[in-house]
Amino acid sequence: MSDVPLPVVDALLLPPRVRDLLRPDGLMPDREGRARRLPRFFYQVDSWQQALSCRLTENFALWEFMDVDVREPQVLREWPRYVPCAVTLLAAHLELFREAVGTFVHISANGGYRSPSHQRAPAANPHCWAAAADIYRIGDTYLHDRDTIDRFSRIAVDRIASLNARPYGHEAGTVDDHIHLDLGYLTLVPREAGSEDEPKQQRAEVSEQLRSGAKTVVAVKEARE
Amino acid sequence: MPVTGLRRQIAQVGKDANTEAIAVAFYDYETRTGWSVHEDRWFHAASTIKVPVLLGVFDAIEQGRFALDSRVHVRNRFLSAVDDTPFRVESGRDANTAVHAALGKTMKIKDLARHMIVTSSNLATNLLVEIVGLAQIQRTLKEHDLDGGIEFNRGVEDEIAYEAGINNRVTAQGLLRTLRLIEEKQAISADASERMLEILHGQEFRSGIPAGLPDEARVANKTGEISTVAHDAGIVYLPNREPYVLVVLTEWQPSANRRHSTIAHISRAVFDHLMEGDEDE
Numbered sequence: 384m385s386d387v388p389l390p391v392v393d394a395l396l397l398p399p400r401v402r403d404l405l406r407p408d409g410l411m412p413d414r415e416g417r418a419r420r421l422p423r424f425f426y427q428v429d430s431w432q433q434a435l436s437c438r439l440t441e442n443f444a445l446w447e448f449m450d451v452d453v454r455e456p457q458v459l460r461e462w463p464r465y466v467p468c469a470v471t472l473l474a475a476h477l478e479l480f481r482e483a484v485g486t487f488v489h490i491s492a493n494g495g496y497r498s499p500s501h502q503r504a505p506a507a508n509p510h511c512w513a514a515a516a517d518i519y520r521i522g523d524t525y526l527h528d529r530d531t532i533d534r535f536s537r538i539a540v541d542r543i544a545s546l547n548a549r550p551y552g553h554e555a556g557t558v559d560d561h562i563h564l565d566l567g568y569l570t571l572v573p574r575e576a577g578s579e580d581e582p583k584q585q586r587a588e589v590s591e592q593l594r595s596g597a598k599t600v601v602a603v604k605e606a607r608e
Numbered sequence: 609m610p611v612t613g614l615r616r617q618i619a620q621v622g623k624d625a626n627t628e629a630i631a632v633a634f635y636d637y638e639t640r641t642g643w644s645v646h647e648d649r650w651f652h653a654a655s656t657i658k659v660p661v662l663l664g665v666f667d668a669i670e671q672g673r674f675a676l677d678s679r680v681h682v683r684n685r686f687l688s689a690v691d692d693t694p695f696r697v698e699s700g701r702d703a704n705t706a707v708h709a710a711l712g713k714t715m716k717i718k719d720l721a722r723h724m725i726v727t728s729s730n731l732a733t734n735l736l737v738e739i740v741g742l743a744q745i746q747r748t749l750k751e752h753d754l755d756g757g758i759e760f761n762r763g764v765e766d767e768i769a770y771e772a773g774i775n776n777r778v779t780a781q782g783l784l785r786t787l788r789l790i791e792e793k794q795a796i797s798a799d800a801s802e803r804m805l806e807i808l809h810g811q812e813f814r815s816g817i818p819a820g821l822p823d824e825a826r827v828a829n830k831t832g833e834i835s836t837v838a839h840d841a842g843i844v845y846l847p848n849r850e851p852y853v854l855v856v857l858t859e860w861q862p863s864a865n866r867r868h869s870t871i872a873h874i875s876r877a878v879f880d881h882l883m884e885g886d887e888d889e
Contacts, residue, residue, distance in 0.1 A: 452681040452714050453679060453717070454681070491683070491712040492681040492682070527684075560683065560685045
């Protein structure tokens with residue numbers, strides 16, 4: 384059992400209405416067209432109260448990475464909800480960042496985990512792995528000008544080698560009203576997670592359920608057989 | 609007072625206040641009659657456009673795209689209708705601080721809708737326009753046959769669009785029709801109309817139409833004001849009588865004052881006219 388008091392689920396075994404939106408283990412192209420494999424193991428969160436009370440680090444609670452708006456499909460806003468297990472590593476890195484800046488770090492709505500079905504996920508980005516955070520405010524400072532964004536982004540990447548930050552700008556892949564920190568396309572498989580080699584029959588069923596629309600499904604099947 | 613007298617009186621009020629233009633339209637449910645002057649003249653809509661946006665929001669809810677309790681990320685970053693250049697709503701220019709205070713968090717659509725109307729929050733308006741979609745709001749207006757009197761082309765405070773001449777415009781007739789649809793429970797649905805009316809009743813800006821009325825009057829209204837226009841459009845409820853819908857649109861030199869009192873005077877003139885029971889033209 385990990386320190387996170389939540390069950391770990393294999394999202395390939397979730398009901399189709401949820402699984403189709405989470406697309407576990409599927410491939411998703413990033414903005415440059417490179418295929419990225421989506422996470423398969425998620426924490427199951429049964430209520431907002433549970434998300435509020437579940438502390439991942441001293442200063443970050445799970446709810447901060449789950450606050451999404453209407454752009455996330457309704458099914459994924461219903462309970463139980465699912466968050467990729469990498470969220471714990473993200474929180475740990477943000478804790479280091481918080482130490483470096485010496486004050487509160489505020490993650491924006493839609494700024495933690497966003498599913499690959501979220502309206503702001505046209506291409507793979509580390510948010511879909513729960514490996515990215517959009518921070519709109521640090522202490523009392525709102526991050527909406529170049530100097531502030533550059534300064535805090537620099538602190539993050541200089542102090543914590545594994546963190547990436549997006550540059551200031553107005554185009555896709557840049558930021559102008561928050562800082563974006565991420566760990567890349569990071570997946571985490573907790574020790575208590577189920578086997579990654581599920582029976583063929585189960586895989587075939589998953590493939591069948593997802594086949595209609597998705598190159599990702601074909602990729603999953605090919606990758607495993 | 610006969611209607612010719614009303615027309616003269618309105619013209620005189622406008623002349624005394626140095627208005628550039630005035631349009632007035634009303635419809636009285638008590639006598640089932642309407643009256644208007646310059647009802648088809650186009651004006652910059654200013655914040656009166658927020659009533660058509662409200663229609664678009666409730667239409668999207670009716671379509672099941674989201675619910676009143678759905679949450680929206682409060683983010684002060686929008687793209688110009690001209691060239692997708694990002695812009696922000698200046699908090700110092702916005703009448704509402706509550707929505708700005710929620711930056712980075714989420715707010716319910718029903719709360720954003722209320723702030724858009726009762727305190728005329730520009731930030732709430734742009735968030736709702738973004739989530740509903742400009743084209744969707746335009747479709748809603750067309751489906752309600754309002755596009756002949758209301759042109760919705762962009763969110764608010766889009767300075768690049770303003771400089772390019774892309775604006776939201778209304779006629780008195782267009783706003784009158786919009787409010788009549790709401791009062792007659794024909795806007796989207798009966799339930800949606802009632803909810804919109806409830807929001808309009810919460811209006812906090814009362815220096816236009818309501819200021820010209822007796823204390824017992826209740827008004828569900830929406831004002832709009834920029835440097836060159838000042839408007840008010842509302843539904844007036846009085847004891848022991850059916851309501852009437854009144855729209856007053858005015859255009860001004862940027863340096864002009866007495867805007868609100870002029871609208872209040874016109875509101876009073878219409879009230880007096882209706883209470884005297886004269887027939888309409």
